[in-house]
Amino acid sequence: MAILLTLPLLMGSVPYASYGYGTINDEVFPSLAGAAPVRLITGADLGVGALRNPRDFRFGKDGLIYLADTGNHRILVLDGDLSVLRVIDGFDRDGVRETFSSPEGVFARADGTLYIADTQNGRIVVLDKDGSLLTLMDQVQLTGSTLTFRPQKLGVDGAGRVYVVAGGSTEGLIQLTDEGEFVRFFGSNRVRPNPIEIIYRLFLTRTQRQSREQFVPTEYSNLHIDDIDLVYTTTRNVREGQLKRLNALGDDILLRGDTGSRAVFGDLMLTPRNMSRTAQFMSVCLDADENIYALDNATGKVFVYDKTGYMKFMFGGKGDQMGLFADPHAVAEKDGTIYVLDAGRGTVTQFRLTEFGEKVLLANRLFLQGDFEESLEPWTEVARMDAGYEQAWYMIGNAYFGRKDYAAAMEYFELGYARGSYSRAFGELRDDWLRDNFAILFILAAVGLIGLAVYVNVRRRQKAGRGKAA
Amino acid sequence: MITTARFAFYVLFHPIDGFWELKYHKEKxxxxxxxxLALLCLMNVASMQFASFHYGILDRExxxxxxxxxxxxxxxxxxxxxxxxLSTLLDGKATMKQIWVQSxxxxxxxxxxxxVLLVMSYVMTLSEYPFYALIQTxxxxxxxxxxxxxxxTIQDYTMSKTIAMAFFTFLGIAATIFIGIILFSTFQQLISFVSTVITEIRYMP
Incomplete structure (x- = not known):
């Protein structure tokens, strides 16, 4: 409660609360804002009329921004300064003009080849960078599934394999060849059966069982392909695996912190508005250091995780001011500028990392690279700006540990509630001490042992003497 | 009294003799x-409060x-x-005071x-926890x-009867807690009922 009351004081000029996760009892502690809104962009600002229910906003591998203006059935191509380069609202197919129907996803490869998930037409349109049709994937047969193909989001890896998030696809991502041939379902979410439900079902008739909710895996909500062709996915309504990083086998290889609540993907701050810890991730993107920006549609917050799965800070929220959203659907990042697309209002909000956010990410990058020494200065700076930022103390402790200054390391680990690391530092300190004082200790032990032996011997003789006397 | 307390060391290694002595021949x-018990409480608080950081509780505040x-x-x-x-019903020979003393x-x-554990917490790392746990266990x-x-000894029971009695005592404790909770919540309801009635009467038009 106290935290809730003090939060507005710390918010400064941003209209949302910023907080980190503590080690003790899943506590939430207020922190400085990691990013602040700088600009709100509407369709009118772009000069293309109001956006209607836009669903996707993505940096292409060619560096341009691609915005799926779903309600207006068009794709906008923007440059880095957010001025419109092209508006794509259709293509020529054998001389006949064809249009899109509610395209929800878009992806561009490095050569500008554009993949459009033409959702309501049930097809994927591939255009070259001048807008002429390359491939039309409209005959996708999903083997072993009765699903109608409704592509929503897509990504293409370096080899041209297409990964598609499709509505209702509980089997996982759909993988297609570059020609649009169905290959396989990829990286399906696992079902987690509920034991009570299983027992309950034992007592039901078949008809009753069929009317119960089915145990089906949850469908993916979005995907992002990173630079080495691993697929990041988001899933809504799940307690585990909200964020995944899939390798070629479809296994999740995302790191999730080491222990405790800092490894949770989702909001730990429970408010009347947000009573659930299940994040509704709608979109995910990475920055150059592989920090993960994940957009939670339920709370409207963008959570920033580093590549080891630790939550660094968050920003955004639900509401009416700049920096808050009605129904956010996409997040994209470039050079410390973060864009969030609000489908509900048809706007794009531009955020900039604050000094604090930049420091945290810089220090964290150095730390993860193993430059403990280098990371000491920025982490100290972070701790100076926000002494409540628990991770900073832990990281400073690590820097001192790397420097073999174990006493200082212990002090900082204690501030960061890092018990295991504290113990490690303490062990080193103790062993050093033992090593330095080994000679003295050895002599003391030897003297003690000899003394004891003499004492026992004397006592025994005394007793024997007394026995004889009696 | 102190002498009797120091007798605890004898009891430690000679429980049957020791408890017999304690019951029939010792004063105070x-x-x-x-x-x-006071020492025990003191030590317990001390080990909570003063154990080293890595062996203690995280949230000392x-x-x-x-x-x-x-x-x-x-x-x-x-x-x-x-x-x-229970033992009075099943021909135990100890008074309540004696059971307290024995416990x-x-x-x-x-x-x-x-x-010992408190000192060990300042000498050992977490990876040496098994030694710590050994002493504890x-x-x-x-x-x-x-x-x-x-x-x-003090009840003059056989071993099997003692174990059975221990079992039933635990059942009894559970039942007591259960009844206690019921009583507590009933009184809570009663109090809130009365206070509601009073409020209603006070603000009656």
């Missing part, structure tokens, strides 16, 4: 037992000394009362282990051993 055993002590004393009290209540004397291994096992033999 009640005071001695309470002295030991929320450490509640009263809660800590009552988590020790209340179960002991419940055991004493329930064990007495506290049985906890002496715990009292002895605590300072040994102390607890020893306590159980003393508890059983002590109870057997």
């Amino acid at each position: 055993t009640f005071g001695a037992a309470n002295l030991i 929320s450490n509640n000394i009263l809660l800590n002590i009552s988590s020790f004393v209340l179960p002991l009290l419940a055991w004493t009362v329930l064990n007495w209540a 506290v004397y049985s906890l002496v291994p715990l009292l002895l282990s605590m300072p 040994l102390a607890v096992l020893w306590c159980v051993f003393l508890f059983l033999f002590g109870n057997m």
Whole structure:
């Protein structure tokens, strides 16, 4: 409660609360804002009329921004300064003009080849960078599934394999060849059966069982392909695996912190508005250091995780001011500028990392690279700006540990509630001490042992003497 | 009293003789037992408060000394009362005071282990925890051993009957807690009912 009351004081000029996760009892502690809104962009600002229910906003591998203006059935191509380069609202197919129907996803490869998930037409349109049709994937047969193909989001890896998030696809991502041939379902979410439900079902008739909710895996909500062709996915309504990083086998290889609540993907701050810890991730993107920006549609917050799965800070929220959203659907990042697309209002909000956010990410990058020494200065700076930022103390402790200054390391680990690391530092300190004082200790032990032996011997003789006397 | 308290060391290694002596031949055993219990509480608080960072509790600020002590004393009290209540029905030979004294004397291994563990927490790392746990477990096992033999001696029971009685005492404790909770919530309801009625009457037009 106290935290809730003090939060507005710390918010400064941003209209949302910023907080980190503590080690003790899943506590939430207020922190400085990691990013602040700088600009709100509407369709009118772009000069293309109001956006209607836009669903996707993505940096292409060619560096341009691609915005799926779903309600207006068009794709906008923007440059880095957010001025419109092209508006794509259709293509020529054998001389006949064809249009899109509610395209929800878009992806561009490095050569500008554009993949459009033409959702309501049930097809994927591939255009070259001048807008002429390359491939039309409209005959996708999903083997072993009765699903109608409704592509929503897509990504293409370096080899041209297409990964598609499709509505209702509980089997996982759909993988297609570059020609649009169905290959396989990829990286399906696992079902987690509920034991009570299983027992309950034992007592039901078949008809009753069929009317119960089915145990089906949850469908993916979005995907992002990173630079080495691993697929990041988001899933809504799940307690585990909200964020995944899939390798070629479809296994999740995302790191999730080491222990405790800092490894949770989702909001730990429970408010009347947000009573659930299940994040509704709608979109995910990475920055150059592989920090993960994940957009939670339920709370409207963008959570920033580093590549080891630790939550660094968050920003955004639900509401009416700049920096808050009605129904956010996409997040994209470039050079410390973060864009969030609000489908509900048809706007794009531009955020900039604050000094604090930049420091945290810089220090964290150095730390993860193993430059403990280098990371000491920025982490100290972070701790100076926000002494409540628990991770900073832990990281400073690590820097001192790397420097073999174990006493200082212990002090900082204690501030960061890092018990295991504290113990490690303490062990080193103790062993050093033992090593330095080994000679003295050895002599003391030897003297003690000899003394004891003499004492026992004397006592025994005394007793024997007394026995004889009696 | 102090001499009687020091007799605990004898009881430690000679439970049957020791508890027999304690019951029939020692003076001021009640005071001695309470002295030991006070020491035990003190040690328990000390080890909570002063254990090294990596062996202690993380959140020292929320450490509640009263809660800590009552988590020790209340179960002991419940055991004493329930064990007495049951043993009087099943021809036990001990008074309630004697059961109390015996229970506290049985906890002496715990009292002895605590300072050792406290010191160990400043010498050992977390990876050496098994040694720490070993001493902890040994102390607890020893306590159980003393508890059983002590109870057997002062009640003049056989071992199997002592174990059965211990089992039923635990059942009794559970039942007591259950009834206590029911009583508590009933009174809570009653109080809130009365206060609601009073409010209604006060603001009646």
